[in-house]
Amino acid sequence: MSSDKERIQELRKQLYYHNYRYYVLDDPEISDSEYDRLMRELETLEKKHPDWVTPDSPTQRVGGQPLKAFDPVEHTLPMLSLDNSMNEDEIREFTERVQRNLAKSDIEYVCEPKLDGLAVELVYENGSLTTASTRGDGTTGENITQNVRTINSVPLRLLENEHAVPSRLEVRGEVILYLEDFEKLNKQREKNGESAFANPRNAAAGSLRQLDPSVTASRPLDIFCYGAGQVNGIEFDTQMNFLQTLKSMGLKINPYIRLCNGIQDIKDYHAEIMKKRDDLPYEIDGIVVKVNDTALQEQLGVKTKSPRWAMAYKFPARQETTQIKDIIVQVGRTGALTPVAVMQPVNIGGVEVSRASLHNQDEIDRKDVRIGDRVIVQRAGDVIPEVVKVIKSKRTGDETPFKLPDTCPVCGSKAVRIEGEAAKRCINLSCPAQVKERIYHFASKAAMDIDGLGDKIVDQLVDRNLVSDAADLYDLSRKDLESLDRLAEKSAENLYNAIQDSKNRPLNRVLYALGIRFVGEHVARAAG
Ligand code: IVH
Numbered sequence: 001m002s003s004d005k006e007r008i009q010e011l012r013k014q015l016y017y018h019n020y021r022y023y024v025l026d027d028p029e030i031s032d033s034e035y036d037r038l039m040r041e042l043e044t045l046e047k048k049h050p051d052w053v054t055p056d057s058p059t060q061r062v063g064g065q066p067l068k069a070f071d072p073v074e075h076t077l078p079m080l081s082l083d084n085s086m087n088e089d090e091i092r093e094f095t096e097r098v099q100r101n102l103a104k105s106d107i108e109y110v111c112e113p114k115l116d117g118l119a120v121e122l123v124y125e126n127g128s129l130t131t132a133s134t135r136g137d138g139t140t141g142e143n144i145t146q147n148v149r150t151i152n153s154v155p156l157r158l159l160e161n162e163h164a165v166p167s168r169l170e171v172r173g174e175v176i177l178y179l180e181d182f183e184k185l186n187k188q189r190e191k192n193g194e195s196a197f198a199n200p201r202n203a204a205a206g207s208l209r210q211l212d213p214s215v216t217a218s219r220p221l222d223i224f225c226y227g228a229g230q231v232n233g234i235e236f237d238t239q240m241n242f243l244q245t246l247k248s249m250g251l252k253i254n255p256y257i258r259l260c261n262g263i264q265d266i267k268d269y270h271a272e273i274m275k276k277r278d279d280l281p282y283e284i285d286g287i288v289v290k291v292n293d294t295a296l297q298e299q300l301g302v303k304t305k306s307p308r309w310a311m312a313y314k315f316p317a318r319q320e321t322t323q324i325k326d327i328i329v330q331v332g333r334t335g336a337l338t339p340v341a342v343m344q345p346v347n348i349g350g351v352e353v354s355r356a357s358l359h360n361q362d363e364i365d366r367k368d369v370r371i372g373d374r375v376i377v378q379r380a381g382d383v384i385p386e387v388v389k390v391i392k393s394k395r396t397g398d399e400t401p402f403k404l405p406d407t408c409p410v411c412g413s414k415a416v417r418i419e420g421e422a423a424k425r426c427i428n429l430s431c432p433a434q435v436k437e438r439i440y441h442f443a444s445k446a447a448m449d450i451d452g453l454g455d456k457i458v459d460q461l462v463d464r465n466l467v468s469d470a471a472d473l474y475d476l477s478r479k480d481l482e483s484l485d486r487l488a489e490k491s492a493e494n495l496y497n498a499i500q501d502s503k504n505r506p507l508n509r510v511l512y513a514l515g516i517r518f519v520g521e522h523v524a525r526a527a528g
Contacts, residue, residue: 004045008052011042015058016157016250023153024252056128056156061149066212070142073133075121076170076230080138081305082114082288082312088267091289094311095263098291101300101308108292109260110239111269114312115224116283117176118205120148122225127158127165134208138305147208150217151175159250163234170229171251176282177204181220190366198376198389199319200283224254226288238292259292266313274315278381286314316349319378319388327358327371327402329409331433333441333515336423337404337415339364341375341387348379356385360422361404368392370399408433435469436462438515442470446521447513448502452495460484470513473499 018035022028028035039058046053053060085091099105121141123131132148133141148154158165177185182200190196197203207219225246236242243253256273260266270287277284291297291309300308326342338357345354356377358364369375369387374394379385408415408426410433417424426434436458443453450473461467466480476499481492505513508528512521519527 004049005052008042008045008049011038011045012057012157014038015042016155016159019058019152020155020159020250024155024250054128058156061152061156062213062217064146064213067146068211070144070209070211072136072140073121073131073143074140075133075136075138078138079119079121079135079141079172079229080302080307082310083306084286085311085313091266091270091311091313092263094289095266098300098309102296104296106261107296108238109262109266110243110257110290110292111260111266112226112257112288112290113254113273113280113284114286114288114314115174115176115226115254116199116201116285117174118201118208120144120173120175120208120223121229122148122154122171122173123229124158124166124169124171126167127160129154129156142209144208146213147210147216148175150213151221151223153222153252155250159248161248163245163248166231166233168230168232169234169249170231171225171246172227172229173223173225173251175204175208175221175223176200177207177219177221178281179283180281185219195392196367196389222282223252225251226253237294239290239294239297240292242294260289270313277315284315285317286312288312318349318380319376320346320348320353321374321376321391322346322353324369324371324373324375324387327364327369329404331408331410331426331431331437333434333437334423334517335408335415335425335427335429335431335434336360337408337426338423339402339404341369343375343377346377348377348385351379353377353379353385356387358387361417361424362422364402370401372396372399430468432462435467439467439470439473441515442473442513444513447509448505449509450495450502451498452491453498457484457487457495474503 015038018028018030018038022035042057043059046057046059085094095107098107119135121133121135122129129149131143132145133143135141149156158169177200179200182197182203185203186196197206204221207216207221210216226243228242234245236245240259243257247253256276258269260269266289273284273287289311291300297307297309302308323344324341325344328340328342330338330340332338338359339361341356341358343354343356345352358369367387367390369390374391376388376391377385378388404415404424406415407413408428408431411426411428411431413426413428413431415424415426439458439462440455442448443450443458466476467473476496478492478496481487481495482489484492487495506528508524511519511528512524
């Protein structure tokens with residue numbers, strides 16, 4: 001009997017450790033099947049001795065009955081918010097204010113990514129997770145313990161290390177949903193006729209506010225810890241030291257945290273993380289700058305809603321709301337009809353956006369996009385703007401549904417959709433739109449690189465029947481080119497020479513320029 005008890009303890013310890021290796025460090029030491037074997041052995045022993053099952057046992061992650069409502073939880077210390085800096089001047093003013101208030105010039109800061117998720121507080125009592133709550137109004141949140149327990153990177157029990165187990169550890173962190181999982185979840189929801197989440201943050205929030213914990217368990221949430229509430233039984237003198245302590249206890253912290261000395265370091269960090277933004281698998285919306293020394297933090301103190309020792313330094317927003325004025329149809333190189341939303345122009349991260357591809361009819365139907373709809377649009381890095389979601393609550397009833405036409409809007413030929421394909425295509429290979437697109441592509445930089453043969457010139461050449469395919473370009477005379485509008489004699493001469501010069505392009509470029517389906521730059525290089 002007593003050896004069962006010892007074995008249970010040993011198994012739990014191993015499972016805590018391997019859970020940490022897998023979900024927190026992303027660096028497992030044993031195979032999944034070995035992990036499963038340990039888990040099954042523990043389950044068998046706990047079944048034999050149900051009285052010995054404890055809530056922090058690794059077998060008890062997902063469980064419990066659906067709730068009717070969430071109970072309120074009062075935070076021991078208020079969960080504060082952050083003041084935002086939108087530009088260099090504002091963050092510089094913050095560092096100057098800190099220096100002035102402390103009458104000290106060399107101040108260390110910890111810079112962290114500002115994760116765009118949902119703030120939660122975890123409470124560990126004598127090493128075991130007892131409560132998890134949302135931020136709520138900062139004073140009182142909601143008890144979401146059952147749901148947070150399903151997040152694999154949240155330890156149910158802290159790892160034992162050189163530190164004594166704290167009698168109470170309140171730790172704050174951000175629960176996030178990875179972009180990839182967010183997209184999968186939205187596709188699934190739209191398939192089921194449910195409305196999509198506008199962004200991963202809303203999806204994470206929706207997932208944590210499920211009354212049935214098995215729904216939360218089906219969403220692969222993660223957490224990064226970054227702050228303290230009330231802590232009894234361990235000491236730390238800096239934010240960095242605190243974060244390292246959390247890590248050694250098995251809690252997950254973000255890998256991009258950095259110590260910075262002064263404004264230049266902070267600016268460099270901001271620029272660096274902004275560059276990384278598009279490559280990260282989760283959303284961040286800025287950086288957070290915190291005075292490292294906890295004694296100095298205390299000296300600076302807090303305002304009603306935010307501390308004086310920390311400041312967010314935001315990135316430009318990537319989503320805005322606007323209205324769809326019209327949906328037009330563009331005809332591509334392969335004849336595909338692409339519906340494009342024409343929107344009330346809106347500035348997203350410094351770039352004015354007025355058009356977004358709606359891809360195809362299925363996308364329009366899936367998102368139920370109508371002319372007149374208010375929508376959330378998104379622009380990320382170099383990515384083409386997209387309509388993320390219709391704000392259906394803003395509908396007035398005057399919106400018009402859209403269907404792609406059965407004829408090509410450019411040449412009037414039939415447009416058909418071949419089974420198994422998403423696109424509807426104009427079947428006329430001589431359709432002027434297709435011809436123009438093929439020639440734009442042919443002349444483009446990565447293809448034949450014909451300097452001066454821009455879209456406007458191609459349009460004229462095709463519209464005047466001087467050219468009906470790329471080969472015709474090489475029959476054009478200087479006179480033909482001089483006859484075009486807005487092309488001076490000298491430019492016509494240059495263009496003529498550029499066309500002749502392109503005859504020297506290597507085979508791989510020619511292959512790519514022909515625009516054969518499935519022959520991109522890479523395949524063309526391999527073939528040529
Ligand atoms: S510290 C007293 N650190 O941003 C400091 N917050 O706008 C309070 N957030 O409610 C928060 N990443 O949800 C801190 N590395 C980070 C953060 C972070 C994201 C969120 C958090 C907070 C909000 C404030």
